[in-house]
Each structure stands twice: as structure tokens, then as C-alpha cells.
Amino acid sequence: MAYDPNNVFARILRGEIPCKKVYEDDHVLAFHDINPQAPIHVLVIPKGAYVSLEDFSAKAPAEERAAFLAAVGHVARTLGLVKSGYRILANHGPDSSQEVPHFHVHIFGGRRLGRMLERA
Numbered sequence: 001m002a003y004d005p006n007n008v009f010a011r012i013l014r015g016e017i018p019c020k021k022v023y024e025d026d027h028v029l030a031f032h033d034i035n036p037q038a039p040i041h042v043l044v045i046p047k048g049a050y051v052s053l054e055d056f057s058a059k060a061p062a063e064e065r066a067a068f069l070a071a072v073g074h075v076a077r078t079l080g081l082v083k084s085g086y087r088i089l090a091n092h093g094p095d096s097s098q099e100v101p102h103f104h105v106h107i108f109g110g111r112r113l114g115r116m117l118e119r120a
């Protein structure tokens with residue numbers, strides 16, 4: 001799948017759409033989800049143009065991959081979720097119902113998160 005530079009997260013990165021920023025560095029932006037599924041629901045995205053984890057893990061330079069993983073942990077700590085716990089989730093492709101074609105990790109927390117997957 002080719003990267004669509006007009007996807008909503010690309011537009012957030014360009015400042016065309018506002019977001020409630022939680023964290024930013026040279027490689028990563030994290031912001032609150034517009035439609036939260038838990039009391040805390042934050043999205044962590046790389047600034048590079050990657051469609052999903054498949055694209056990111058295959059193509060991103062080691063520095064970007066390392067920065068991304070470090071940022072996910074940093075954001076979870078900043079949000080105060082280490083003691084209570086949290087869940088991270090990344091969707092890739094149709095079976096996952098990935099909605100936005102720019103790689104992102106969801107961080108959920110702030111309540112008991114229930115079962116890992118919907119029953120088939």
C-alpha cells in the first residue's frame with residue numbers, strides 16, 4: 001500500500017489539523033485520540049511516512065525504530081500508567097480494521113481493560 005500524504009495523521013504532523021500533544025521529539029509525536037476508548041487513550045506516531053508497523057519495521061532506519069520504542073515507554077511513564085498498567089495496540093491492514101494509514105501505536109489505560117480481543 002502506497003503512503004497517502006493526505007491521511008489525517010500526516011495532516012496533524014504538518015500542523016493542518018490540531019491535536020492535544022503529549023510528547024514530541026525529532027522522530028515521534030504523541031497526542032490524545034479524538035475518540036478515546038479508555039480514560040487515557042494516546043496515539044504515538046513516527047514523523048516519517050510509514051503506512052503501518054509492517055512498513056515501519058521493514059523500512060525505518062534503526063535510529064527511528066529505537067526512538068519510537070523509547071517514546072512509547074516514555075509516554076506511558078509520563079501518563080502515570082506504569083503502576084496501574086496499560087495496553088499498547090497497533091493495527092495493520094484490513095483484518096485489524098486499521099483506519100488511519102500512518103503507523104501508530106495506541107496506549108490505553110486508566111481502567112481495567114478487559115479481554116484482549118473481541119470474540120469471533
Ligand code: 5GP
Pocket residue numbers: 008017019020031032033034035036090091097098099100101
Ligand atoms: P486505527 O483504527 O487506525 O488503529 O486507529 C485510528 C485512531 O485514530 C482512532 O482511534 C481514531 O479515533 C483516531 N483518530 C482519527 N482521526 C483523528 C484525528 O483527527 N485526531 C485524533 N487525535 N485522533 C484521530
